[in-house]
Amino acid sequence: TNGTGGLRVGDNVTVDGTALWNDILETARFGGTPKGGIRRLTLTEEDRLVRDWFIAACAALGCTVTYDSMGNQFARRPGTDDSLPPITMGSHLDTQPTGGKFDGIVGVLGGLAVLRALHATGHETRHPIELINWTNEEGARFAPAMLSSGVFAGVFTEQEALDKTDRTGIRFEDALVGIGYRGTEPCGQHPVAAYFELHIEQGPILEAENRTIGVVTGVQGMRWYEVTLTGRDSHAGSTPMTMRADALLAAARMIEAVNEVALAHGPDAVGTVGLIENRPNSRNVVPGEVFFTIDLRDPDDAVVERMEAAFRDRATAIAAECGMQMVLERVWDSPAVHFDPACIDAVRGAAGSFGYPARDIVSGAGHDAAYMARITPTTMIFVPCAGGLSHNEAESAESADVTAGANVLLRAVLEADAR
Ligand code: HGY
Numbered sequence: 415t416n417g418t419g420g421l422r423v424g425d426n427v428t429v430d431g432t433a434l435w436n437d438i439l440e441t442a443r444f445g446g447t448p449k450g451g452i453r454r455l456t457l458t459e460e461d462r463l464v465r466d467w468f469i470a471a472c473a474a475l476g477c478t479v480t481y482d483s484m485g486n487q488f489a490r491r492p493g494t495d496d497s498l499p500p501i502t503m504g505s506h507l508d509t510q511p512t513g514g515k516f517d518g519i520v521g522v523l524g525g526l527a528v529l530r531a532l533h534a535t536g537h538e539t540r541h542p543i544e545l546i547n548w549t550n551e552e553g554a555r556f557a558p559a560m561l562s563s564g565v566f567a568g569v570f571t572e573q574e575a576l577d578k579t580d581r582t583g584i585r586f587e588d589a590l591v592g593i594g595y596r597g598t599e600p601c602g603q604h605p606v607a608a609y610f611e612l613h614i615e616q617g618p619i620l621e622a623e624n625r626t627i628g629v630v631t632g633v634q635g636m637r638w639y640e641v642t643l644t645g646r647d648s649h650a651g652s653t654p655m656t657m658r659a660d661a662l663l664a665a666a667r668m669i670e671a672v673n674e675v676a677l678a679h680g681p682d683a684v685g686t687v688g689l690i691e692n693r694p695n696s697r698n699v700v701p702g703e704v705f706f707t708i709d710l711r712d713p714d715d716a717v718v719e720r721m722e723a724a725f726r727d728r729a730t731a732i733a734a735e736c737g738m739q740m741v742l743e744r745v746w747d748s749p750a751v752h753f754d755p756a757c758i759d760a761v762r763g764a765a766g767s768f769g770y771p772a773r774d775i776v777s778g779a780g781h782d783a784a785y786m787a788r789i790t791p792t793t794m795i796f797v798p799c800a801g802g803l804s805h806n807e808a809e810s811a812e813s814a815d816v817t818a819g820a821n822v823l824l825r826a827v828l829e830a831d832a833r
Pocket residue numbers: 551552553559560778779780781
C-alpha cells in the first residue's frame with residue numbers, strides 16, 4: 415500500500431463486475447420495452463424512478479447525493495483532503511425513445527461500481543470523488559443534446575435551457591419541476607478537478623478489431639438544423655400536378671440531398687434526417703407544411719462547414735423548384751473536441767496495467783465529456799457493443815467488457831488522484 419493505508423495506483427483493486435451487471439439489468443426495468451430496450455426520455459416518470467434508484471444506490475455506499483438547478487445529480491465520496499475539487503466520473507441515464515440498456519447507463523453504473531470498489535476496500539483518495547448523472551444528454555426530447563452539461567460548462571445559459579420546449583410544447587423547467595428534480599444549487603458553480611466518462615463505442619471498430627478498450631482522444635464536430643417548408647394544402651384529387659406546392663415532395667428531395675452531401679464529403683462525414691412532421695398528414699391532402707431536422711457530423715469542423723454550405727445551396731434550389739417558403743436554421747453547433755493528454759495517458763496506462771487490448775479512437779457520438787473538456791481535464795473510455803449498434807433496442811454489450819471498462823475507469827481515477 416502507499417503508506418496511508420490506501421492502495422497504490424495499479425494495485426489489484428478491481429470492480430465487482432457481477433454487481434455492475436445486476437445494476438444494468440435492474441435499472442433496465444425503468445422504461446423497459448417488450449423488445450428488451452429502454453424508453454426513458456428525460457424528465458419523465460421513468461427518468462424520475464431511475465434517479466430515485468441512483469440516490470439510494472449511492473447513499474448505500476456512503477455517498478451524499480445532491481442535484482443542481484438543471485437536475486444534474488452528484489454522488490460525492492469524501493476525500494482525505496475535502497478542500498480539493500472532486501475528480502468526477504459520469505454519463506447519463508436518459509435514453510432515446512427506442513434506446514438500449516447501455517448507452518449512457520454503462521458510464522453511470524460503471525462509476526457506481528468504482529464507488530462500490532472504493533467503499534469495499536476502504537481505499538482513501540485525496541480528492542473527493544463524484545459520480546454525475548447529467549440531465550438530457552440525448553437531446554431526444556429537448557434539443558440540443560448534452561443540454562445540462564452544456565449549462566454546467568457555460569455553453570448555454572440556464573434560462574435558455576429551462577425555456578426549451580419538447581415537440582408537444584412542454585417547457586424543460588416545468589418537466590424538471592414535475593419530476594421533483596429542480597435543485598437549488600446553481601448549475602455550473604461546482605468546481606471539478608477532472609472528468610472521466612465510460613461509454614459504449616456505439617460504433618463497430620473495437621469489436622471488429624477485438625479490442626476491449628477504446629482510448630478516446632476526442633469527439634467529432636456536430637451541427638443540428640431545423641427546416642420548415644411551407645407550400646400549400648390542396649386537394650389530392652382535383653389539384654393538377656402542375657399547380658401543387660407539395661411540401662412533402664420538397665422535403666423528400668432535401669432528405670436525399672442530405673444523404674448525397676454527406677457521401678460527397680466522405681469518408682468520415684455523416685448526415686441524418688431523424689425527425690419529420692408532415693402537416694396536415696391526411697391521405698387526401700397535398701401536404702402544405704413539413705418540419706424536419708438535420709444532423710451533420712465529421713471529425714473535421716471545416717468539413718461540417720462545407721457540408722452545411724453545400725446543403726444550403728441544394729435546399730435553396732429545391733425550394734425554388736417546388737414553390738416553397740423555406741426556413742433553414744442551425745440550432746446547435748458542437749465543434750470537434752480534443753481531450754486532455756494526461757487523462758488520455760491515464761486511460762492508456764490503466765488499460766495497459768490490466769493487459770486489455772486497446773486502441774485510440776475518436777467518438778462518432780456526442781457525449782457530456784465534449785462539454786466538460788472545456789472546463790476541466792477530461793477524457794473517455796470506450797468498450798465495444800455488439801455490431802456497433804446503438805440507439806436501437808437491440809443494443810448489447812458483454813459483461814466482461816463492461817467490467818473491463820469500469821476497471822480502467824477506476825484505475826484512471828486513482829491515477830488522477832495520485833497526480
Ligand atoms: O447524438 C449523440 O451523439 C448522442 O447520443 N446524444
